[in-house]
Every structure is written in structure tokens, then in C-alpha cells.
Amino acid sequence: MNKNLKYLPILLFATLALGILIGGMLNLGRNNFSGKTAAQKNKLDRLLDFIDHEYVENVNTDSIVDLTVNNILSNLDPHSVYLPKDEQEVAAQTMKGDFVGIGVNFYMYRDSVAVIMPVKNGPSDKAGIQPGDRILYAGNKKLFGRKLPNDSLFSALKGNPGSDVELTVFRKSDHKTFKVNVKRGTVPIKSVDVAVMLNATTGYIKINRFAETTYDEFKSAFAKLRQSGMREMVIDLRDNGGGYLEMAVEIADDLLKDGQLIVFTKNKKGRIDKTFATGNGSFENGKVTILVNENSASASEILAGAIQDNDRGNIVGRRSFGKGLVQREMGFDDGSAVRLTIAKYYTPTGRSIQKPYDHGNEEYFKEFDHRFESGELYEKDSIHVADSLKFKTPKGKIVYGGGGIVPDVFVPLEVEHGSEGIVYLMQSGAVSYFVFEQLDGRRNEFRGMAFPQFLQVMDKTDLYYNNFRDYVQKNGLDLEFDNNKALVKKYITAEFARQLYGDDRYYDIVLQTDPMIKAALKN
Incomplete structure (x- = not known):
């Protein structure tokens, strides 16, 4: 295996790990603390004043404070983090579930704001903006031909609800x-992301994170599928790094019977808070399957653990990330915030699924590296579990704590001939950019084409497969394509379908041959 191939999955996972770090389980609130730390705070304040007034050169003391906070938190756990103002604003926006703007998915293509797709029924869609359009000006503000920082670009496109902006x-x-x-x-x-029927009786719901609006979205998706005849449900939590605990609990409540334990937390004083299902569940009896992988974390693991520990359904996939720490947020006047771990959470059988972090944060987030090298992603027998952390469900099934949710049905990484780099690449944003660039010069060829005809065209041609192989190699990655042609063509076709026809068509294609979907339907 060449060097680029060997480390590509690790690099891609590192990006996802950041999402897990920032998007972990939250109990939000602002807190003010005083008491025995007053002397230490006075010491820090005096030192900063001393530097500010007496140091031989001008120093940005704000940056020193940020550095100090980060150094303090680095001695705690990997999920106690400091978020500067800009990162906090982005995180809060993402978890809120909506924003005010013009409603386009875009990226900077050769110094231009290129529209990948307007949000369906959003402001730009209603105004006639189309995929492939370049937004040159927002009012009098020039948006092309220069590298605008993201905050400046977003501020030009966002605004107050109902406000007008003239786009060139x-x-x-x-x-x-x-x-x-x-x-x-x-x-x-x-x-x-999507709610579709996999067959006449099985519905599929893909959740990418647990935000403020997730339960409402889930209920709408559930109602749609129920009307279509759903009697069994697959909930896909792959690559879901977490979010709000409450949203996972509400979904679990819909699936569990009255009085069943969903999750409990324990703080350093030994206080235990338990959360139970109510009698209001809307799907307490139909078959449930949860899909997880190595990037499913926090709130995703709460939901999966509640289903597994109550013998409610099967967990299908690969061992989840292993985050069992609860954070509370403390905001500062400058808009920054600290998320501090205040408790540990436990699944209904009493197991903590938090993986060890006593070797430092860097080693903690590189743990995927070890899973990759140990073969755990390909063989269930390679998963290391401790007998001392063995628990039993009410029906006698053995489950384990100490590092993620171990699935009931193991599904290896979708690989052929050592091509794991290809798998991670095809599920990354690189495919989206490639497809946009291909469509940019050929969009008219697909205009008005019905979806069945589109599938026939894509099946017969190797043009985009060959172009993508050249595209990847020009960007410095030497990957094995020839043994994975069908896999590569599948994801390229799916991304074309997404950008031409919408998200549902993307999933129509990728789910047909998805190994975890096949396992979920079989078991």
C-alpha cells in the first residue's frame, strides 16, 4: 500500500473527529463561579495588567488569555474545550437548525461564489437562482476576483428576515x-438528510447531527414514512458526531415503552440523574435497527445504547467513537465560550462507553489510527473489549463498556483489495467539488433529462470515472482505482444525481448496494 493511500483514511477521519469534539453532547447554560478560585483569578488579572502596562513591547493580551484558557483545558479531558467567538458563532448557528440568508449551497470556485444548488423553496430558489450560477455582487459589494474571508462573505449574503438584496x-x-x-x-x-422507503414495509431515516430542530424533523419524516406503509425502521447515525442530548432522548422515547430507562448521568459528587421513556411513544413495537460507525458519537451513542440495552432492536455496523462525557457551556462577554465536562453518562445497563483519554488529547483522537491498523474495521474479532466491563441486557445479551457501542451485527468497511482510501475519498467533499466542475461545462446536456434516462447514460459512460481518476492523481493521491471501478462510479453517479435532482436521488443510488442496509434488512 502506498504512503498516500495508507494515511488518507486517517486524514479524513481527523476532520470528522473535530466535528465530534465540537458537536458533542451539550447541556447549555451560562454560569458564574466564585469562591476559592478568587486568589488565582486575581493573580491572573494582575499578571495581565502587569504585561499590558509594563512589558517592553505591545502585546495582544486577549491572545494570551486564549492561550492560557486552552492550556488549562488541555490538562482536563478531550471534550472540555474553549471556543473563540467566531467558532462559537458557527457552532451555535449549526446547532440552532436554521439561519437567515438567501438560501444557497455554494463554494468558492476560482475566486467566484458558485452556486451548487439553491435550498429547495428557499429565497434564492423562489427568485430563480439555478445551480452553476455565479454570484458576482451582493448589492454593491464585489464577491468575485478576490479572496474574501468567510465572515465577510456570509455577512454580505445574510441579513434580517424580509430584507432585500440585489444580486448580480x-x-x-x-x-x-x-x-x-x-x-x-x-x-x-x-x-x-432524507426519509425514504427501502422496501414496501421498511423506512429509512438519516440523521446527520442532533440539533434544536432534529426531533421535529424526525417526527415529520416518521409521519411521511408511516403514511407510506412503514412497519419497520432503520435509523442511520453513521458519521453523526452528536449534539443535543435532549433530541436523542426524545427519539428514544418514541421507540421505547413507558418506564424503560434511556440514559443516566453521574457527576463528581455522585449525583445520578435518570431519564425514562414515557407512555407517549409512537413506534414502540415495530422492528428498529440503528446504523453506527467509528464516527458515531455522543448523542448518537445514547440513542444506540438505549435501543441495545433495552433489547429494542439491533445495532448494525462498526464500533462507535466512544464519547460518554457531558458538557455544560459557559459563555463570556466577548462571545467566546468554554465547554466543560461536568458528568459522565451511562447506558441503561450501567455501562460507560467513554474510551480512555489518559494518554493525552492527540493520542485520543488518533485512536482511529489504531483501529485502522489493528484490523478492527474489517474483522469483529479484532475489537478489543474488557471482560471486566461486561454487562447483560434484560434478555441476557452481553454488551460491553469501555469504548463505544459494539454492534450486534458487524459490517466491515466497504473495501476491495485494500482500497480503504478509495472508500473514504468517495464519501468526502472531494466528489462534490469534482462533480460541480464536471457539470459546470456540461449542464445543458442534462437539462430536462428524466431520472431513468440519466441512470442509463451514467451507466454506459466511463467518462466521469476516468476524469475523476485523473483529478485525484493531479491532486497528489496515488490510489488504486481499477479494482474499485463500480464503487467509484456509484458515488460519482450519486453525486451527479444529488446536484441535478436532489438529496433523495443520491440516497436512491447509494442505498441500493450499501452493505449496512443489506445487513439491516437481513437481520
């Missing part, structure tokens, strides 16, 4: 520039 747009497919007025509105940030 270049439409490459028609070779014309025009102006259009867009009325800003509230745009949802979906946490439920």
Missing part, C-alpha cells in the same frame, strides 16, 4: 449576466 448573477449555461432581487428569509439547516 452570471449564468454560464446561458452566457448572460443579470440582476435579481432576493428577499432574505429563514433557511433550514437540515439535520435529517
Whole structure:
């Protein structure tokens, strides 16, 4: 295996690990503390004043404070973190579930704001903005030909609800520039990606995070599938790094019977808080399957653990991340915040699934590296579990604590001939950018094409497969493509479908051959 291939999965996972770090389980609240730390706080304040007034050169004391806070937290646990103002604003926006803006998915393509797709029924969609359009100006503000920082770019497109912004747009497919007025509105940030029927009786719901709106989205998805004849449910939590505990609990409540324990927490004083299901569940009897992988963390593990420990359904996939720490947030006047671990959570059988972190934060987030090298992603027997952390469910099933949720049905990483790098690459954002660039010069070829015809066209051609292979190699990655042609073509076709027809069509394609879906339907 070449060096680039060997480390690609680790690099991709590192990005996901950051999402797990920032998107972990939260109990939000502002707190003010005083008492025995007053002397220490006075010492820090005096030192900063001393530096500010007497140090030989000008120093940004704010940066010193940030560094001090980070150093303090680095001696605690991996999920006690400091979020500077800009990161805190982004995190809060993401977890809120919506924002006010013009409603487009875009990325900077050759120093231009290129629209990948307008949000369906959003402000830009209603104004006639189309995929492939370039937004040149927002009002009088120039958005092309220079590298704008993200905050400046977003501020030009966001605004108050109902406010107008005149966009100057270049439409490459028609070779014309025009102006259009867009009325800003509230745009949802979906946490439920899709809800579709896998067969006549089995519904599928994909949750990407647990945000403020997740339970409402889940209920809408559930109602849609129930009307379509759903009697069995698959909930996909793969790559879901967590979010709000309450959302996972509400979904679990819908699936469990009255009085069944969902989760409990314990703080350093030994206080235990238990959360039980109520009698209001809307799906207490139908078959339930939860899909997890090595990037499913925190609130995802709460939901999976509640289902597994109550013998409610099967957990299918690979061992989850292993985050069992509860954070509370303390905000500062400058907009920054600290998330501090205040308790540990436990699944209904009493197991903690928090993986060890006594070798430092860097080693903690590199733990995926060890899973990769040990073969755990390919063989269930390679998963290391401690007999001392063995628990039994009410029906006598053995479950383990000490590091993630071990699935009931193991599904190895989708690989052929050592091609794990290909798998992670095809599920990354690189495919989205590639497809956009391919469509940018060929969009008219697909205009008006029905979906069945599109599938036939993509099946018959190797053009985009060959182009993608060249695209990857030009970007410095030497991966094995020839043994994975079908896999590569599947994800390329799916991404074309997403950008041309919407998210549902993407999942129509990838779920057909998804190994975890096959395992869920079989077991």
C-alpha cells in the first residue's frame, strides 16, 4: 500500500473527529463561579495588567488569555474545550437548525461564489437562482476576483428576515449576466438528510447531527414514512458526531415503552440523574435497527445504547467513537465560550462507553489510527473489549463498556483489495467539488433529462470515472482505482444525481448496494 493511500483514511477521519469534539453532547447554560478560585483569578488579572502596562513591547493580551484558557483545558479531558467567538458563532448557528440568508449551497470556485444548488423553496430558489450560477455582487459589494474571508462573505449574503438584496448573477449555461432581487428569509439547516422507503414495509431515516430542530424533523419524516406503509425502521447515525442530548432522548422515547430507562448521568459528587421513556411513544413495537460507525458519537451513542440495552432492536455496523462525557457551556462577554465536562453518562445497563483519554488529547483522537491498523474495521474479532466491563441486557445479551457501542451485527468497511482510501475519498467533499466542475461545462446536456434516462447514460459512460481518476492523481493521491471501478462510479453517479435532482436521488443510488442496509434488512 502506498504512503498516500495508507494515511488518507486517517486524514479524513481527523476532520470528522473535530466535528465530534465540537458537536458533542451539550447541556447549555451560562454560569458564574466564585469562591476559592478568587486568589488565582486575581493573580491572573494582575499578571495581565502587569504585561499590558509594563512589558517592553505591545502585546495582544486577549491572545494570551486564549492561550492560557486552552492550556488549562488541555490538562482536563478531550471534550472540555474553549471556543473563540467566531467558532462559537458557527457552532451555535449549526446547532440552532436554521439561519437567515438567501438560501444557497455554494463554494468558492476560482475566486467566484458558485452556486451548487439553491435550498429547495428557499429565497434564492423562489427568485430563480439555478445551480452553476455565479454570484458576482451582493448589492454593491464585489464577491468575485478576490479572496474574501468567510465572515465577510456570509455577512454580505445574510441579513434580517424580509430584507432585500440585489444580486448580480452570471449564468454560464446561458452566457448572460443579470440582476435579481432576493428577499432574505429563514433557511433550514437540515439535520435529517432524507426519509425514504427501502422496501414496501421498511423506512429509512438519516440523521446527520442532533440539533434544536432534529426531533421535529424526525417526527415529520416518521409521519411521511408511516403514511407510506412503514412497519419497520432503520435509523442511520453513521458519521453523526452528536449534539443535543435532549433530541436523542426524545427519539428514544418514541421507540421505547413507558418506564424503560434511556440514559443516566453521574457527576463528581455522585449525583445520578435518570431519564425514562414515557407512555407517549409512537413506534414502540415495530422492528428498529440503528446504523453506527467509528464516527458515531455522543448523542448518537445514547440513542444506540438505549435501543441495545433495552433489547429494542439491533445495532448494525462498526464500533462507535466512544464519547460518554457531558458538557455544560459557559459563555463570556466577548462571545467566546468554554465547554466543560461536568458528568459522565451511562447506558441503561450501567455501562460507560467513554474510551480512555489518559494518554493525552492527540493520542485520543488518533485512536482511529489504531483501529485502522489493528484490523478492527474489517474483522469483529479484532475489537478489543474488557471482560471486566461486561454487562447483560434484560434478555441476557452481553454488551460491553469501555469504548463505544459494539454492534450486534458487524459490517466491515466497504473495501476491495485494500482500497480503504478509495472508500473514504468517495464519501468526502472531494466528489462534490469534482462533480460541480464536471457539470459546470456540461449542464445543458442534462437539462430536462428524466431520472431513468440519466441512470442509463451514467451507466454506459466511463467518462466521469476516468476524469475523476485523473483529478485525484493531479491532486497528489496515488490510489488504486481499477479494482474499485463500480464503487467509484456509484458515488460519482450519486453525486451527479444529488446536484441535478436532489438529496433523495443520491440516497436512491447509494442505498441500493450499501452493505449496512443489506445487513439491516437481513437481520
